Amino acid sequence: MSDIQDTLIQKEAPKAAFQQIFTVWKPHLISLVIGIIFSLIALALGLTLMSSAGGKIAFAAMGMLVISSVFLKFLGGGRLLMRYVERLYTHNVMFKAIADLRVWFFARLSKGAAAGLGFRHSGDVLSRLVSDIETLDGLYLRLMLPFASSVLTFLVLIVVIGSVHLPLAICIAFLYILAGFICPLVTASMTKKHGQTLLNSVSQLRIGVLDFIHGLREIRAFGAENRMAALLDKREKKLFEKQYHQAKIVALMSFLSFISSQIAILLILAAALNIGFHGIGAAHIVVCLFLTITAFEVVVPLTKAGGLAGQIINAATRVVGVNKGHGYDVPTGSEDAPDQTDIQLNDLGFQWSAERPFVYRHLNLKIAQGERVAIIGPSGAGKSTLAALLLKVIAPQEGTITLGGKDIALLTEDSVRKKIAWLSQNTHLFDDTIRNNLLLSYPQATDTELWQALSEAAVADVVKAMPDGLDTWLGEGGIKVSGGQGRRIALARTLLSKAPILLLDEPTTGLDADTEMEFFKILNQISSDRTIILIAHRLTGTEKLDKVWRLSDSCLISEN
Known part of the structure; x- marks a missing residue:
C-alpha cells in the first residue's frame, strides 16, 4: 500500500x-x-x-x-x-x-x-x-x-x-x-x-x-x-x-x-x-x-x-476507507438503457484527479449500432480509461456519453452493463468448472447455449475432448488449459451474455502471434448484428473492421 x-x-x-x-x-x-x-x-x-x-x-x-x-x-x-x-x-x-x-x-x-x-x-x-x-x-x-x-x-x-x-x-x-x-x-x-x-x-x-x-x-x-x-x-x-x-x-x-x-x-x-x-x-x-x-x-x-x-x-x-484514492462518483441513474445501441462521445473530458492532467479534452466519437471498430494507441494513451467510461465505472468531468441517444448518466449501471459485454486484457478464470465459469455472465443458460458459445469461440471441440466436458475443473487462474484455450473460454463467456455490444480490451495480451491471429479469425465470424469495439496497441491485419481510430495526444484520429 x-x-x-x-x-x-x-x-x-x-x-x-x-x-x-x-x-x-x-x-x-x-x-x-x-x-x-x-x-x-x-x-x-x-x-x-x-x-x-x-x-x-x-x-x-x-x-x-x-x-x-x-x-x-x-x-x-x-x-x-x-x-x-x-x-x-x-x-x-x-x-x-x-x-x-x-x-x-x-x-x-x-x-x-x-x-x-x-x-x-x-x-x-x-x-x-x-x-x-x-x-x-x-x-x-x-x-x-x-x-x-x-x-x-x-x-x-x-x-x-x-x-x-x-x-x-x-x-x-x-x-x-x-x-x-x-x-x-x-x-x-x-x-x-x-x-x-x-x-x-x-x-x-x-x-x-x-x-x-x-x-x-x-x-x-x-x-x-x-x-x-x-x-x-x-x-x-x-x-x-x-x-x-x-x-x-x-x-x-x-x-x-x-x-x-x-x-x-x-x-x-x-x-x-x-x-x-x-x-x-x-x-x-x-x-x-x-x-x-x-x-x-x-x-x-x-x-x-x-x-x-x-x-x-x-x-x-x-x-x-478501502477505496480511498480509488472511489469515483458515478451518477446512479434511474432509467433503463434503450434498445438502440448507438454510442456517441460528445466533447468528452476526463481526469483521474484534480492533481493530474486530463486524459482527454474535447474527445468526440460516434459508433453506429452493428459497426466493428478498433481504437488503437500506445500504452498510457487512455484506451482502458475509455473502456471504463463506456462501462460507467467512472464518469467524465466534461461532456457526455450517450447510448441509444440517452446520456448514460441517466441510465442505471446494471442496464448499461447488460448492453455491453466486456473482455479484458487480464481475463480471470475461476478455480471452478468450465460450466460455472461460463454461467458467470448468464446464469440461466442451458447446456445447448453453453455449447453454442463455446462453438462460436472455436473451443467446443477442445472441451468435448476433455473427460468431464463442461464439468472439467479449470484450476486456479485456468492453469489446466493453455493460454489460447483459456482466452477462448473467456470469449465464450463474453459471447454468452447476449449483450449487443462487445467491448474487447487488449483481448490477445500474452498470446503468441499465431494464437493471436487465430483468435481474431474467430472474432471475425461472430454474428454481424453485434457492435464490436476492439481496443488494442496494434492490429494484426486479420481483423474485419469498419473503422479504425488512433488515440494520440488525447485525440482520436481516423485511420481509414
Whole structure:
C-alpha cells in the first residue's frame, strides 16, 4: 500500500467510519441491544449471587439463617443459564453482522476495482477482509458489552456500599473508575496511533507472503530464496516489535488496574478492623468484600480491551476507507438503457484527479449500432480509461456519453452493463468448472447455449475432448488449459451474455502471434448484428473492421 493511500486512510474520521459500520449493522441493532440486555441480566444475577453468598456466610457465622441455600442455587443456576444464553446469542448476532460487513466490503471494493480500476495489493485486501473485519467483532463483544456491564456494576457498587458507609463507597468508586474507565481509556489513547502501524505491519507481511507464493517459480529460478526469506523475516520481526511494544503498554495499565482492585479490597479489610472507616457491621463487611471482588473482576479485563480499542478504531477506518484514492462518483441513474445501441462521445473530458492532467479534452466519437471498430494507441494513451467510461465505472468531468441517444448518466449501471459485454486484457478464470465459469455472465443458460458459445469461440471441440466436458475443473487462474484455450473460454463467456455490444480490451495480451491471429479469425465470424469495439496497441491485419481510430495526444484520429 502506497504512502498516499496510507495518508488518505489515516485522515478518515473514526466517527464517520463507525457511523458507516453501524449503518451496515442497522438491521441487527435490535438484536445487538437484546444481547446487551441478556449480558446485564447475567451480570446482575452474578453480583446478586456473590453478595448473597457473602451475606449467608456472615449471617451463618452469627448463628442466623437469613438467606436460604435454595435461593443461592436458584441464583447460581440462573446465572449459568443466562451466561450461556448471552454468549450464544451475542456471538450469533455478531457473526451475522460481520457477514453483512464483509458483503458491504466486497460491494465497496468492486466500485473501485471494476474494469481493472483501483486494484490494490491482494495481501492488503486479504488483511482488511480477514484481520480487520474480525477485529471489528471486538467492537461489540469486547468493548460495548463489557462497558455496559461495567456501568451497571458501578451503579450497584455505589448503591450497595453507599447504603452501608458513604465514605467507603466514595473511595471504592474512585478506585473502580480508575481501574474500569481511566486505565482502559489511557490504554486506548496510547495504542491508537500504534494500532495503525501494527495493522499496516500485518498487511505488509501478508503482501510479502502472497508475493513469495505467487512468484515462487521465479524466485527459485533466480536463486533468490534466501533474499526473499530474509525480507519476510524482516517484516515479521517488525510486526513482533510492534506487538511487543503494545503488549508492554497494556501490561503496564493492567498492572495499575490490578493494583486499584487490591487497594479497594484492602480498604474493606481496613474497615473490618475499624481502621479509617468505623461503624460497619461484620455482615456488611463480608457482603461489601464479596461484591467488590466480583465487581473488579468485571472491569480489570477492560484494560486489555482498551488496548484492542486502538486496533478497532484503525481497523474501522481501514475497512471503510478501502477505496480511498480509488472511489469515483458515478451518477446512479434511474432509467433503463434503450434498445438502440448507438454510442456517441460528445466533447468528452476526463481526469483521474484534480492533481493530474486530463486524459482527454474535447474527445468526440460516434459508433453506429452493428459497426466493428478498433481504437488503437500506445500504452498510457487512455484506451482502458475509455473502456471504463463506456462501462460507467467512472464518469467524465466534461461532456457526455450517450447510448441509444440517452446520456448514460441517466441510465442505471446494471442496464448499461447488460448492453455491453466486456473482455479484458487480464481475463480471470475461476478455480471452478468450465460450466460455472461460463454461467458467470448468464446464469440461466442451458447446456445447448453453453455449447453454442463455446462453438462460436472455436473451443467446443477442445472441451468435448476433455473427460468431464463442461464439468472439467479449470484450476486456479485456468492453469489446466493453455493460454489460447483459456482466452477462448473467456470469449465464450463474453459471447454468452447476449449483450449487443462487445467491448474487447487488449483481448490477445500474452498470446503468441499465431494464437493471436487465430483468435481474431474467430472474432471475425461472430454474428454481424453485434457492435464490436476492439481496443488494442496494434492490429494484426486479420481483423474485419469498419473503422479504425488512433488515440494520440488525447485525440482520436481516423485511420481509414
